[in-house]
Amino acid sequence: MEYLASDKIAIVDLGSGDITEEELDEDLVLEKIGGVGITQSLYDRFEGEDPIVLGSGLLTGSLVPGSALSVMTAKSPLTGKVSHVPVVLDAGIEFKYSGFDYMVIKGTAQKPVYLWVHDGIVDINDADEVWGKDVWAATDYIREFMGDDLIQVLGIGKAGESGSPLATTCINYWQGGDRLGFGTLFGQKMLKLIGLRGMGLLEIAEPEDFVEDCLALVSTIKSGPLKGKKGIAQMAVTLGGEDIEDWISPLIHRHMACFNTPIPTNSFVFLDEDPALLEESKVNEPGMLLTDIHPLITLKKMGLSAKDACQVLKECAKYGIDAAAVAELSEKAGTTALEDMVKSFPELKGPVDSAGTSIFSPWAMVGNQDRDTWERRQAVSYILGIHPLFALMTSELTEAKLLDLASLGTELELTQETLDEVVAEVSGKS
Secondary structure, eight states, X not given: OOSSSOOXXXXXXXXXXXXXXXXXXXXXXXXXXXXXXXXXXXXXXXXXXXXXXXEEOTTTTSSSTTOOOEEEEEEOTTTOSEEEEEEOTTHHHHHHHTTOSEEEEESOOSSOEEEEEETTEEEEEEOTTTTTSOHHHXXXXXHHHHTXXXXXXXXXXXXXXXXXXXXXXXXXXXXXXXXXXXXHHHHHTTEEEEEEEOOOOOOOSXXXXXXXXXXXXXXXXXXXTTTTOOSXXXXXXXXXXXXXXXXXXXXXXXXXXXXXXSSOOEEEEESSSOTTOOSOOSSSSOEEEEOOHHHHHHHHHTTOOHHHHHHHHHHHHHHTBOHHHHHHHHHXXXXXXXXXXXHTGGGOOOOOGGGOSXXXXXXXXXXSOOHHHHHHHHHHHHHHTOOHHHHHHOTXXXXXXXHHHHHHHHOXXXXXXXXXXXXXXXXXXX
16 A cells, blocks of 8 residues: 555564565455454454554554544453554654554563664564663663663563553553553563654645645644643543533643644643752652543542642652552542552452453543443544544544545545444444
8 A cells, every 4th residue: 555554564473573575455444444444354364362463543643633643453451352543643644654554463472571663663572671660661671772862762661571451551661552451461471662663755646635635634623622731630521521621721731732633631740849940850750740630630539649649640650550540440449549559550450441342452441431432532532533532522523524635645535434334343233
């Protein structure tokens, strides 16, 4: 396939150490479109080998607003379902630019390893130097070892290494959208992390029309109902969640968007420094990035101060344990002290309601949203590569418009009928 793709699928066998490549078949794209449509297809093909499949959408890494999403597909140890979690911030597009559209990870390594995915190459490397390190230290090590601070890291901490059922995959230093225990799967495969770095470019079939339509769409979104909205607290309000803005705002240092997402949905808080500081902080770890609304809401309800709640989330990120699960189980146990929550990490186990019942991570679910509408929107986002939380907030990103842009970018005839069939298939409703 010539446009909006690298045309390569990597098959990585951790058990044998073999790495093979396949060409991305244009007929597969015409049938499954992309993203979760193809990761699900690849999972089904390798199901007997308990794979983890990483893939990007057709629009991932393009100029389409919100095109930040790649996706991981695997069988969740928490729900028992083949499920999908988002890969956002800059990690989703870094995978797309790395020279692969999809990667199947199968088998179990005999000793800890990590994957280094870059410039159309996948390497399996010994993880002796990073196994046992927390998420932050492992990320620092890989970037220093490779000499590149722009490397994006999908990795686990001590929770995943020890087999905790609540282990999560983190993106660099921060919690991602994995609420389904994929960090446990990394640990079971002896896979510490995946380092991603891409220098690739995407060819566009009709570049002038594509760019013009994308810029017009960005302008419409920025002048619409979301004009002026920014940060995780306002996102909670926008989506019907509890108003936590007054509670968290004294700690907010800045807001940050995922790749090409016009509305910054993440907020960086300073915990050990003045949030109003404009010059570079002298503190080594002054704060953390808030990427998940749900644990904040729960911890606030439990009576924690905003600073203590954020400290809990910081420790969760380092340990590589799902913060939403920690908040839920701590609330049930009546554990409200920061130190006691952190001490409980090694013993925590489910079941947890925060994992949800959908095949899509509930990370992007806030408020009393209609379940069918939410699942439809998630499916479309995961197929085409659109940030799933941003897609929920943005009515301008219609299915028809996204299909038009995908067709402009690829010269393929992608129809609503095909999209409906793929949505039904991945949702188990075909």
